Amino acid sequence: MTIFNLGSINADLVYRVPHLPQAGETLAARGFTRGLGGKGANMSVAAARAGARCVHIGAVGADGAWAVERLTEYGVDTRQIAVSNEATGHAIIAVDDAGENSIIIHPGANTALSNASLINALAEAQAGDFFLTQNETTLQAEGVRLAQSKGLRVAYAAAPFDAAAVQAVLPALDLLVLNEVEAAQLAEATGRPVSEMPVADIVVTLGSKGCRWYDTQHDVAKDYPSFKVEPVDTTGAGDTFTGYLIAGLDRGMPMEQAIRLASKAGALMVTRHGAADVIPDLKDVQDASF
Template sequence: MAIYNLGSINTDWFYKVTRFPVNGETLAALQCRSGLGGKGANQSVAAARAGSVVHHVGAVGGEGVWAVEQMKSMGVDVTHVSIEIAAPTGHAMIFVTPDGENRIVIYPGTNRMIDDGDVKAALAKVAQGDTLLMQNETNAQLLAARKARKRGMRVVYLAAPFDLTAVREVLGYVDLLILKPGEAEQIAAALAVEVTALPVPELVVVDAVKGATWYDLKSGETLKVSAPSVEALDTTGARDTFAGFFCALRDQGSPIAECMELAIAAAALKATKDGTSEAIPALKDVRCFLEGISETT
């Protein structure tokens, strides 16, 4: 099996600040650095580090070739990442406070310029049972979801950044929906149903700092896991890490309980490090992390 990720690729600019600025205020940053990010790239890297075969479908500008090369070095197949010379790569400005919380402004750039033909070409030779992973930082989501469903793929949608219209557009093609707690309540209210009655086979509600709950909305089965207690330095990309790990482990046939435990641990471990994709741990490191916790309890 393999994972095909229609996902964003960003240049992330991180600014360490003592606190978030208020309206009209200029605040000096304590530190500035850049790196590979974007929810799509983060999830592809996470899934690859969890041991799955990952094909990324996306686009960068001419100045973003370094990002493609970095993804490749992290084990992600980038055959279906196009280079749009006439437009800039997506980028994000991320403000991080000492407690690890963040506020983010993104510019989509080439992430919203992915060619329909490139998506069709990427999904032309998938195998039944492969996974299509998507987020809400690209265009072509509906096209990809329809193609994936026709080819017997499992469709996973991390509804972030959350947009009710975007969620409703693809919902009928989604097998697994991943949401924050507040987002789950919003979509349920919009559809006038309970969260446990959303029209998808599976739902995961995740707070990368506190934990996650998996729902089988057909059988009514649920499974809740708590996040390991860590000292967070930067929570940017933690939920992306969860999604990538969870999809990878499901793709590999692991039991739900193991998928949940390892995915939430990976998210917690990521939060202990600065950065986004470069801070995502490998599966062996997550297992060691959990073994260390069990030895101290």
């Protein structure tokens, strides 16, 4: 089967600084790197590296050819990535010696995808394929409705969290993935616990504690502990988990097996510095000894 991922593509511009800049301060960076990022790109790379066929639906500017090339190198089908008049989305990330950061995100081309491009991208989709999206692009609700009408399994990663955006797609979802804070925010916005949301499968990630799966059709909740590692960088770990989870489900794994695979991939990811460029492949995950 195929995973169609409507998601962001960003350039992560990371500056190493002695401390986070204060208002009005000019600060010399000690180092600089440019990497591939964006929650959408991260999830596409994770799904592809987990062995799934993943078609990325998104947009870059004329300055984003390198990002498309890198996604292709990582095994993602990039034929449905449009080139926009807007600049490629980017994040300016300052990281200090203590590991604290401040981030400015410019969405750029991520908000420039046309409805016609979305329709064209899903033209080859078949019933039983997956449609995945997050909250860093436009056309999420339109994509979810179109995917549902074609019989796709619809998954939503509720980040960056916006209660209205989640509620707009909630009735059409088959799978909802969110973290503990986002789950609490959704419960507050809707006035009911996550376990009572109208979604068959809900996975709440709990950071170092692991995750919880709600099987709402059978009124069952089950916790899965995390793999114990020494983290060095949590960037992209949640995206790696989600990409691997959906890839596992797409390959026919039962939810429990897919969660364990995704948890192991996320644990391995936090032992690496970076985002999309360092997401582990399936062999790395299977060979990990923890």
